[in-house]
Amino acid sequence: MANDIKSPGSSVQVLAPATVANLVCGFDVLGMALQQPQDVMTVRLTEKPGIFIQKDDVYNLPVEPEKNVAGASLLALMEEWKAPVGFEVSIDKRIKPGSGLGSSAASSAGAVVAANHLLGSPFTKEDLVRFAMNGEKVASGVKHADNIAPCIYGGITLIRSIFPLDIVQLTAPPMYVTVVHPQIEVRTSDARQILRKEVQLKAAIKQWGNIAGLVTGFLKNDYDLIGRSLEDVIIEPVRSILIPGFDDVKKRSKDAGALGGGISGSGPSIFMLSKEEYVAKGVEDVMIDVYTRLGIEFKTYVTMINYEGAKCIIS
Numbered sequence: 381m382a383n384d385i386k387s388p389g390s391s392v393q394v395l396a397p398a399t400v401a402n403l404v405c406g407f408d409v410l411g412m413a414l415q416q417p418q419d420v421m422t423v424r425l426t427e428k429p430g431i432f433i434q435k436d437d438v439y440n441l442p443v444e445p446e447k448n449v450a451g452a453s454l455l456a457l458m459e460e461w462k463a464p465v466g467f468e469v470s471i472d473k474r475i476k477p478g479s480g481l482g483s484s485a486a487s488s489a490g491a492v493v494a495a496n497h498l499l500g501s502p503f504t505k506e507d508l509v510r511f512a513m514n515g516e517k518v519a520s521g522v523k524h525a526d527n528i529a530p531c532i533y534g535g536i537t538l539i540r541s542i543f544p545l546d547i548v549q550l551t552a553p554p555m556y557v558t559v560v561h562p563q564i565e566v567r568t569s570d571a572r573q574i575l576r577k578e579v580q581l582k583a584a585i586k587q588w589g590n591i592a593g594l595v596t597g598f599l600k601n602d603y604d605l606i607g608r609s610l611e612d613v614i615i616e617p618v619r620s621i622l623i624p625g626f627d628d629v630k631k632r633s634k635d636a637g638a639l640g641g642g643i644s645g646s647g648p649s650i651f652m653l654s655k656e657e658y659v660a661k662g663v664e665d666v667m668i669d670v671y672t673r674l675g676i677e678f679k680t681y682v683t684m685i686n687y688e689g690a691k692c693i694i695s
């Protein structure tokens with residue numbers, strides 16, 4: 381048991397970052413935390429045992445604990461905590477659900493990071509990832525960790541193995557991340573359903589060459605190797621059809637000097653990596669032009685990697 385359990389009524393605010401999962405060739409294994417956007421969550425320790433989710437988001441998220449990813453994650457944590465405990469959760473949802481920016485992961489991770497703080501930090505980050513994966517199961521039907529891990533650890537993470545969980549934190553050179561979020565919804569569950577279950581050996585060889593190249597490029601601060609490795613021959617050809625303007629954004633961003641990029645998570649958001657800020661801003665101009673011409677509402681972000689991960693704001 382932890383020795384610094386807060387008293388009932390205590391609350392904590394958590395900033396939970398958006399995340400870009402897959403990172404093009406690393407489907408289900410690579411992910412990156414962003415400095416913006418982020419969810420703001422407030423969790424309060426209650427006298428009454430249980431989970432009480434406030435109805436105060438514009439997306440009409442479920443308040444039943446087992447249907448809200450934050451509640452599902454807390455249920456997993458409470459099962460391991462064993463002693464009776466209660467949490468009241470309020471979510472200021474700034475990452476739109478179904479955006480491809482890890483909205484479900486931000487709620488799942490933020491909830492367990494906050495609860496862990498209130499209980500005196502008895503659990504490790506790996507424990508918290510395990511709990512939060514229950515939230516991803518609610519959101520997409522699968523316990524994937526490639527949004528959760530970077531959201532909790534920060535930076536870029538590699539999920540070498542899910543069962544047992546084996547998370548590897550990666551270093552990387554300074555990079556800008558330009559994101560466009562076309563305001564259409566692509567649910568992860570749908571974007572997973574359309575994937576083929578088998579891949580050709582030729583495609584697999586190309587894909588694992590790119591993953592190894594991308595990870596090596598990160599670790600060696602080799603921008604050219606990173607750029608050459610940002611290629612996905614398995615998932616993107618299937619999913620990109622769900623995102624209007626994708627091919628245009630990708631080609632014109634590369635022409636504007638981006639290292640490369642692709643679908644953020646299961647989409648519809650698209651991300652591009654750049655070495656220089658002026659290039660990242662030029663890529664944003666490309667994204668704005670593409671979606672203005674298409675007449676599709678969108679949001680853009682020019683941001684950087686968030687190395688802190690979900691963090692408690694101690695008032």
Ligand SMILES: Nc1ncnc2c1ncn2[C@@H]1O[C@H](COP(=O)(O)OP(=O)(O)OP(=O)(O)O)[C@@H](O)[C@H]1O
Nearest residue numbers: 448449478479480481482483484487519568645646
């Ligand atoms: N607290 C919550 N925050 C966000 N989504 C939630 C929450 N609780 C339940 N959901 C449901 O989870 C789904 C959002 O998860 P989904 O994985 O589809 O989007 P995303 O996390 O933004 O995308 P991606 O996982 O590709 O980054 C929506 O159907 C939403 O209703």
Ligand SMILES: N[C@@H](CCO)C(=O)O
Nearest residue numbers: 401407408568645646
């Ligand atoms: N790897 C998951 C991430 C979802 O954000 C997918 O692409 O389905």
